Structure formats: C-alpha cells, structure tokens
Ligand code: HMG
C-alpha cells in the first residue's frame with residue numbers, strides 16, 4: 001500500500017498549511033557542512049513537491065550556527081519573488097540588515113518561553129529578547145515584510161523542567177503585541193503530550209488568541225509529534241511546521257532531536273481526508289536523496305516504508 005485508506009473525520013479542519021522547515025531547522029543541527037548547491041536543490045525540490053512555505057535558512061551569527069553561514073549566498077540564488085514564501089530566521093537587527101540586503105520578504109524571529117533557553121540560544125534574558133525583537137519587527141513591517149514568531153520550550157525545558165502554560169501564553173502575547181502575524185508554538189525538546197497541547201491552545205483562546213494566529217512546531221524526541229499534531233487538529237489548528245524526512249534539532253537545546261517528519265504528517269492528513277497540497281512521492285524521493293547526501297537513515301517512518 002502506498003496510501004492510507006481515507007476516512008474523513010468531519011470534526012477536523014478540511015485543509016491545513018504545512019510550513020516546511022527542513023532546510024533551516026532540519027539542517028542547522030548537521031555538523032558536516034552541506035554544500036550550497038545541495039541546499040539550493042533541497043529548497044527547489046520541496047517547492048516542486050508542493051510545500052506552500054519553505055523556511056530556507058537563518059541570518060544568525062555564523063559562529064553560532066556554522067551550517068547556515070552561507071545564508072546570504074543561498075538567498076541570493078533563491079526565487080524570492082516566486083509564489084512560495086521562503087522565510088528566514090532573524091534574531092536581531094544585524095540579522096535583519098543582512099536579510100533586507102539579501103532581498104528577503106518573509107522573516108521569523110525566535111523567542112524562548114524560558115529564561116534559561118533565552119540565555120543559551122540568544123545570549124539574552126527573557127525580557128531582553130523582546131527588547132531585541134522590538135526594532136526588528138518594527139523595521140521589518142515598515143519595509144513590508146511578513147514577520148512570524150517562534151516561541152521555544154513551550155512544553156518543557158531541559159534546564160527548568162515543566163514550563164507553566166501561563167508563562168508560554170504571556171510570552172506569546174508579548175510577541176503578538178510587537179506586531180507579528182503568526183505564533184509558532186515550539187515543543188523544542190519533544191516532551192509535550194496530547195492533552196497538554198489542547199490545554200495550551202485553550203489557554204491562548206482564553207487570552208484572546210485564536211487558532212488562526214497559531215502554528216504548531218513539534219519535535220519528535222519522545223515519539224509524540226504526530227499524536228500532538230492530531231490533538232491540535234482536534235482543537236482547530238490549521239498550520240503545522242514539519243521537516244522533510246524528520247531532519248532536525250536545535251544545537252542549543254539539550255536532547256532536541258528531529259522535527260515532526262513532513263511525510264508522516266502528510267500520511268496522517270491523507271488518511272483523514274485533510275487537504276494539504278503536497279505530493280508525497282516527490283517529497284519521499286527528496287528525503288531519500290537528502291538522507292544519501294547526509295549519509296544517514298531517514299528518521300521518518302513513512303519515508304522508510306515507502307522507500
Ligand atoms: P551575541 O554574541 O550576544 O551577539 O549573540 P552580539 O550582539 O553581542 O554581537 C557580537 C558580534 O556578532 C558582533 O560582531 C555582531 O555584529 C555579530 P563584532 O562587532 O564582534 O564583529 N552579530 C551577527 N553577525 C551576523 N549575523 C547576526 C549577528 N548578530 C550579531 N545576526 C545572537 C547573539 C542572537 C547573534 C546569537 O545568540 C545567535 O546567533 N543565536 C542564534 C542561535 C540559533 O540560531 N539557534 C537555532 C535556531 S532557534 C530553534 O532552532 C528553535 C525553533 O526551531 C523552534 C523550536 O523548535 O522551539 C525556531
């Protein structure tokens with residue numbers, strides 16, 4: 001069988017947007033530097049496979065993430081005016097300057113819901129990161145860019161343990177107040193479970209932030225990513241971050257492993273009869289090719305089954 005049987009659950013959304021993060025979150029954790037031409041082909045193949053958004057790279061400090069030190073060269077050769085948005089991560093004004101110079105149209109800032117990870121990932125405090133982001137969002141919007149915001153460590157933090165739901169909502173609300181269009185709720189170390197996901201989405205709703213402003217960003221460290229995505233569908237979430245082949249992890253988060261694999265998400269959505277626009281076969285071929293380049297087995301169960 002190369003496709004699941006379709007059994008539509010009318011209580012779930014009819015269509016979702018998959019926000020592909022493979023070239024950024026997927027590759028940032030790889031220690032062997034991937035050649036620029038391979039990265040370009042990766043992005044191009046993901047676009048051809050029908051992914052509606054492909055996060056391409058990061059304008060962070062090259063010493064912090066050496067794999068993405070070629071961000072400007074990469075972006076210079078990407079079709080930035082094409083129909084598929086190709087956002088990049090930007091942590092600060094220096095990153096924004098570089099992104100603007102490169103002609104980027106979509107950026108994502110990335111915040112932490114915890115004090116410790118703000119220090120580890122951004123060399124900043126929880127409050128300090130918001131001060132750092134404020135001029136970034138203001139200037140980016142004035143230049144006509146779309147700005148998304150990630151919130152990391154929303155379900156648990158390797159240094160601080162459990163993270164209170166209210167703390168996540170408060171951080172998310174401060175980012176929305178800066179003027180970002182969408183919040184991506186990150187389970188950076190993959191410790192969240194289904195009811196926790198629904199409680200967090202509910203807490204955002206109680207605070208006035210509906211599911212139309214939220215995306216879910218699951219890592220699969222504890223094998224919960226797909227179950228958590230299903231739980232999020234049940235409460236109406238329609239944007240999901242995923243990484244081709246299940247690549248990924250954050251070099252500054254202890255125990256973070258791969259993202260929810262795009263193929264695993266697509267298989268589940270296909271079975272549920274939820275539209276997503278992605279060509280699963282083209283995507284699997286892309287992940288098999290990338291696994292060959294990286295010299296490792298794809299983490300995605302669906303890729304392994306179909307390949
Ligand atoms: P810092 O060392 O505090 O930087 O790092 P600084 O502001 O003190 O500046 C020091 C030097 O760096 C200066 O140069 C700056 O110009 C330069 P000098 O004057 O010494 O020659 N600099 C830069 N150069 C290039 N690009 C820049 C930049 N900024 C400063 N953007 C900084 C602060 C934020 C830069 C650093 O902490 C950093 O780059 N962090 C990025 C870490 C990262 O990329 N983590 C992975 C992404 S987050 C993630 O994966 C989670 C997510 O997937 C969601 C989830 O799963 O939860 C999004």
Ligand code: MG
Pocket residue numbers: 025186188217219249250259
């Ligand atoms: Mg991530």
